Amino acid sequence: MLENILRQVQNGSMSVEDATKQLAPFENLGFAKVDHHRKQRQGFPEIVYGENKTAEQIIGIARALQAQNNEVLITRITPDKAEAIQNVCPSYVYDNTSRLLYWKNSEQAGVDRKGYIAVIAAGTSDISVAEEAAVTAEVLGSKVHRFYDVGVAGIHRLLHHAEDIQQATVSVVVAGMEGALASVVGGLVAHPVIAVPTSVGYGASFNGLSALLTMLNSCASGISVVNIDNGFGGGYNAALIHQLIHRGNA
């Protein structure tokens, strides 16, 4: 490709200015381009990690994104910060449980992607992280089926939903305490499982370390793990796989 551009410059079919743009340091590597293409191709909005940013910083980024008609998804926003941002960006939606703030371009017709993601949570205390996964996946264009409070201490609760879970395209399993749910789900399904350990628990849960280790050591195949309480990561990975499998609504 490089030689191509150079030949065009040589024979005058491309101006130095245009070639400079295409060959500017990181454009030359291709990844910035890919970055742009990805959004158009995949309909994935720009993700902003909101935890350590001020409302002002977020508003600045949000306006820039909206100017390009891009969707916006901001994670880990407190209600107060959400309110401050919504005062300026009233079309933004804030979800209390998942602490996500997002804006979807209403002009972009909803994707009607086949299949769904199963978001499975062990206990009621894991629901806020599970919702971060679920809403993330939904904003990214996936359908989500929620299976909450199906922890392994009452295995029949999970088994009752086994068929629905098995028919999902990909599962996100959210669990704190001993985090055993991921292994059991992993053994039940033939699709990828993204495991999200949570910091729910006390004492020897060591703020989620217990669930994290459990999931990393799972004897079931097809499980991979994201950071403790990283519901966003769970939802993003699931949506990424989901849309690759069912792109073109196939």
Place this chain on the structure above:
Amino acid sequence: MLENILRQVQNGSMSVEDATKQLAPFENLGFAKVDHHRKQRQGFPEIVYGENKTAEQIIGIARALQAQNNEVLITRITPDKAEAIQNVCPSYVYDNTSRLLYWKNSEQAGVDRKGYIAVIAAGTSDISVAEEAAVTAEVLGSKVHRFYDVGVAGIHRLLHHAEDIQQATVSVVVAGMEGALASVVGGLVAHPVIAVPTSVGYGASFNGLSALLTMLNSCASGISVVNIDNGFGGGYNAALIHQLIHRGNA
């Protein structure tokens, strides 16, 4: 009781020598006596932790115990050490899988205690620890049903045995890697579960830490935990509970 003895001394019905024996420092506390009574009452043999003892030390202890017609159970004995001891104590039985060495007094008629202990192991690699639990419980007079290779990654293998496990008096669950089996069993049964984490695994299993934390954080009630690879502890606790529940063969 103290006053009683003193009154007997005062009125001459007990000699100073006899009173001295009964009131000697730790006899006065009762625990040494209890120690003796425990063996007679419960048929529990003396347990010797064999790992850091020489064959000579163990032979010495074993002879003293046999002299009192007591049963003997020695843990963590290598085949070499077992052979050295058996040369001197040919009636001792060595179990290769559990690395236990023991001697049962043939004169003591076998207890025909009701009920059984379920020893449940997640994978084939956990079997040596599971056998340490099982053989310990058997030497201590309990019947044992073994359920091996029933890890949670194929939950149907466990569920297939659910009824047999539920009818046990107490369960010992042995699992390495993510150790999730304890929670699932704990949710299935209405009896006490002794969980034994094992060091089976690699990487983030951190030599059994993962399974240990899983079991300590179990969301199922009725589970308590012993040290990593402590099959003996699992079997001992189970047998202790079992024989208290079914003493008098009830």
Place this chain on the structure above:
Amino acid sequence: MLENILRQVQNGSMSVEDATKQLAPFENLGFAKVDHHRKQRQGFPEIVYGENKTAEQIIGIARALQAQNNEVLITRITPDKAEAIQNVCPSYVYDNTSRLLYWKNSEQAGVDRKGYIAVIAAGTSDISVAEEAAVTAEVLGSKVHRFYDVGVAGIHRLLHHAEDIQQATVSVVVAGMEGALASVVGGLVAHPVIAVPTSVGYGASFNGLSALLTMLNSCASGISVVNIDNGFGGGYNAALIHQLIHRGNA
């Protein structure tokens, strides 16, 4: 049993509807049934982990349980949350020290089970966890004898109560800091000991890790361990063993 039901369907002695109910996925496995039977058979109330539930969620669960005339035990309830719940459920009892909220069906005549559980606490700072164990066991129908402030740094305080502790059916040992009490009690008694490490301490206690490791490594036999500060787990395990040993008030 399955074949039995099928034959009844075949010969018309059971309707398809009734068979469906009995053979529905997890009923077929037996654990849901067992779950129901367990309460009737054992008089054990449903346990609700209250820490991450809202007052509204708890009220909902509580009403459902009371509707079935079941007893209710909710753990880790703050005074504020307790008050909010009691406004709606005035018959509920709240225990400040143990932070337990419970309701006992007055119609169910109190069990007069033989024997008692010894709840033993090392220091005054461990008392709230010890009370969680003690009240849990009491709500579950066991008698409890309390032995508080008997830490090993003044071993005579413990030895003074040795006989009373030895006559218990099962002991719960609650200790923070170095947690050595479990080993000493374990060496004194011939019954099962449930050890509960607490987060009492500072510096190298690492929020209870020190006591937890101590208890897991105990050189005394017959000790098993629950999570740090898990007084409920200690009381539940003890009550479970106690009622199995003394069921039928024997």
Place this chain on the structure above:
Amino acid sequence: MLENILRQVQNGSMSVEDATKQLAPFENLGFAKVDHHRKQRQGFPEIVYGENKTAEQIIGIARALQAQNNEVLITRITPDKAEAIQNVCPSYVYDNTSRLLYWKNSEQAGVDRKGYIAVIAAGTSDISVAEEAAVTAEVLGSKVHRFYDVGVAGIHRLLHHAEDIQQATVSVVVAGMEGALASVVGGLVAHPVIAVPTSVGYGASFNGLSALLTMLNSCASGISVVNIDNGFGGGYNAALIHQLIHRGNA
């Protein structure tokens, strides 16, 4: 489905024996069936974790699998054990670098699945784990492109291959020491990245903990992590996603 079967039994179109088979405890749950179907549908062989199994145990399992004409993949086999097994199963292939032993049914025509998996390794020391991922994926029917020795300390080595990596369907990134490669790759591609930390390193790498934490904390989206040195897990997850995206050779 259950009601369906029962109606057939009722109207005599299904024998009690056949219904019993289909409704036997865990068949009723559906997962065992799924298990069977999965192999036929996906061409995935049975995976055997070889580390703690004897040659004899493995030969037993292998014969059973071959009897059903199933492919076989056994992980973590030492050369000695491989030789012992190959003496009995001469058609088995052993790969020295990845320590995998496998048998592919020659009758099953090779899948010609579209796309490929990029297996990317940071250093030469990570190659054995990378090969475990690559060969696993290949045995499971995926094409693999290898990119080795492209660690971040010489970022141009990685960027040189950026385009080839970006065109993969899924990437497996294998790295020890600081494990930073996963984040850089994650930022370059628009497909899922499975990160495999390795125990390569010394001192504060703490046997792979450093690389594991790096990967779990990645600021790049679309990364999920498996256990330290779990090349198999990396390859399995990648192949699972790959074949779901390109099933039907699409």
Place this chain on the structure above:
Amino acid sequence: MLENILRQVQNGSMSVEDATKQLAPFENLGFAKVDHHRKQRQGFPEIVYGENKTAEQIIGIARALQAQNNEVLITRITPDKAEAIQNVCPSYVYDNTSRLLYWKNSEQAGVDRKGYIAVIAAGTSDISVAEEAAVTAEVLGSKVHRFYDVGVAGIHRLLHHAEDIQQATVSVVVAGMEGALASVVGGLVAHPVIAVPTSVGYGASFNGLSALLTMLNSCASGISVVNIDNGFGGGYNAALIHQLIHRGNA
């Protein structure tokens, strides 16, 4: 001694009541007696760990101690709690820096013990822990010389005081961050060094773990270590050694 008492009972020179008192369970063991003697012999007050006790509990204990004219030392008292106690016990002294609350019997003439304890603190941030050590030792009757802000990053500050430190009877070294001061002092003196790590620091000090490990691994002989921030332990150990060396004011 036991036989002696019994003979007196036998010959009537001691009443059963008096013998009962002396032979009551734990009196018979001798440690409770020793406990009493220790206070009289050593002038050591009763120590109360104040952190988890209410003001009411402490007032109760304090009154009981004062009733016996015993000195009182209570550790880890917040200013608020101190004020509440002083309202009831106005003769109690509260030291803000060390958070110690104590009462010294004015009738007991001050000991004029030879020698002194060197309390050495690395930085100004370590002073509150150092003062807990120093005041503890003073309340226990030792003279204390303070050497503060003599951390190893400016070794001349310490060396300037080398002679004074060398002439102490025992040293208490208090240091956070890297805690290196203990080793340097240990290499300078020929008397015992009690090392007290503090939680001063941030990041990789891990709340005092760094200083604790440093002190435990000291290459200097004659150093022993107490818990993180345990100024009391440092002062108590030092005073105990000091008064044994210089008892009888020698």
Place this chain on the structure above:
Amino acid sequence: MLENILRQVQNGSMSVEDATKQLAPFENLGFAKVDHHRKQRQGFPEIVYGENKTAEQIIGIARALQAQNNEVLITRITPDKAEAIQNVCPSYVYDNTSRLLYWKNSEQAGVDRKGYIAVIAAGTSDISVAEEAAVTAEVLGSKVHRFYDVGVAGIHRLLHHAEDIQQATVSVVVAGMEGALASVVGGLVAHPVIAVPTSVGYGASFNGLSALLTMLNSCASGISVVNIDNGFGGGYNAALIHQLIHRGNA
């Protein structure tokens, strides 16, 4: 030198008083002198760790330093404490982002040292630590170029600045989460890199441990590491190296 002074005393060319001053314990060792000379020679102000000092303590130290016309740099000062100090020392400058408080002697003409330090931060959340490094280096007389928000998840952002970073004399790399930026920068430049891990992140970042381990295990040469969040240390080390390389404005 010592012999020299003594000869001068012997021949009367130096008074005993003057010799005493020069030979006083730690002066004799030379390091205190060096300490003085260092400030004059290097223009480095005295550094005060402000975190655990009261405003009063800091004012006292500051006045002493100013009395000698020395510059002052105080780290980790909260806005409140800064205000209290500035009330007394109005010429002091407080920087909100870096929490540094400092005073530069206006009489000392600014150094016009060649070259600059590159302060590179991975994310916006790392900026406060990065600013502590940058302002520290500036107060110590170095020019600083800032490169913020150039984390590895979008490697082109960093590469865009590669040339500017390569031309720096020394780099300070500030990164939290996985901390991978240090390795990438280390591979791009031929000058020393001081890596500063930050506590930015959540879950398995374990308050900066993840970034710390990453940086310690870097496969790039020329990287050394300071404590978590120790921006001051990063800036100080960089300025020290910078001024040694470009002393005499060369």
Place this chain on the structure above:
Amino acid sequence: MLENILRQVQNGSMSVEDATKQLAPFENLGFAKVDHHRKQRQGFPEIVYGENKTAEQIIGIARALQAQNNEVLITRITPDKAEAIQNVCPSYVYDNTSRLLYWKNSEQAGVDRKGYIAVIAAGTSDISVAEEAAVTAEVLGSKVHRFYDVGVAGIHRLLHHAEDIQQATVSVVVAGMEGALASVVGGLVAHPVIAVPTSVGYGASFNGLSALLTMLNSCASGISVVNIDNGFGGGYNAALIHQLIHRGNA
């Protein structure tokens, strides 16, 4: 003192050469002198940490020490290395259990110091560390009483020896596993206790971490701790305190 020497130089009563020697860098500080005096005054031999030294290095050091008629104590010597050294230094004594190699100057009449050190070991596996403490103390001139196999799981074994232990001048408590013995001994005695954790144990003992934490968190006063398996440190500290208390055979 400095001024004194200078005045002597000034008035000619001391030569420049003599003053130079006395004022040479570290002589001027006094610690090197003290170092020499310490040996003569205390009769303490030079201690050599043998673990990482070759036989040749040790022989070199040993000869230098013997040349000055100093006693020699070398720790952590394997039998092989001991034999190699004894071939050259036949008068050296090697103790197999403690792995100590030492040489005592036969001309120096044995000290007949009052009192004794109690070396107390929990289990038989702790004896090698306990012997390192005991023999170290003996080589340093103290009498030692050994109390072995008195772990807390059979508290009466310890209490049986309570009086003998209480009459010691100082105690060294050696324990692995849960390490609880230190707290119990600390509560029984009125003298300093040096606690030595050992690496005896398995699983969650984490190579002695469990015992170390137990001892650091002891609720008993008067306990200080040395490194894991540091029997030498325990013996040295005890002997140091012992000889300071009973110097002059008092």
Place this chain on the structure above:
Amino acid sequence: MLENILRQVQNGSMSVEDATKQLAPFENLGFAKVDHHRKQRQGFPEIVYGENKTAEQIIGIARALQAQNNEVLITRITPDKAEAIQNVCPSYVYDNTSRLLYWKNSEQAGVDRKGYIAVIAAGTSDISVAEEAAVTAEVLGSKVHRFYDVGVAGIHRLLHHAEDIQQATVSVVVAGMEGALASVVGGLVAHPVIAVPTSVGYGASFNGLSALLTMLNSCASGISVVNIDNGFGGGYNAALIHQLIHRGNA
């Protein structure tokens, strides 16, 4: 620069081939060029991490390097591997203590750089790591002064060399166990200190963690840290700084 090249292509002064080479992906970024220039400009040889490479792999790399007349430095080579390589590359020098294997181009006249690096080791056991630092720096063209066995437990040994250490351009401090030496040296000198923790020690040294934490938490300014046992890193960093300060032999 990019525009420049393009203009040359446009006006025909540069061929497409030449422009392609200069603008090829990573050449365009400039770092590969820098990489080449660095060697010529700095005389730094290529570094090979030898630990996980076979003799064959190393010989291959070595020959390629020698073909370009580049110097070679290979770390962590066992004597066996060194011998195998030397059989093929007889001009290579192997250093037993540091386990370094290197080849210096004899045609390149030795640099006579001003100043020297101080390599300071705490104990004799740290010497192999210290030598890895020292020989690395020497191969990279720096003069090295060694100061060994100057640990802080005998501070006078270090102070005796204070002046020589202070006059170095940069110091490398190598220490295991408590690692306190880095802080003391850091407080003595006005130049950068590279601290290298070693794994020397036992018990709570946790394989170098103790020394690592000590060095990271140093209260002395001007210290930065490399990985445990990373003598190479210490030497490389020091040589890098040294040659930047004294380039042009200034």
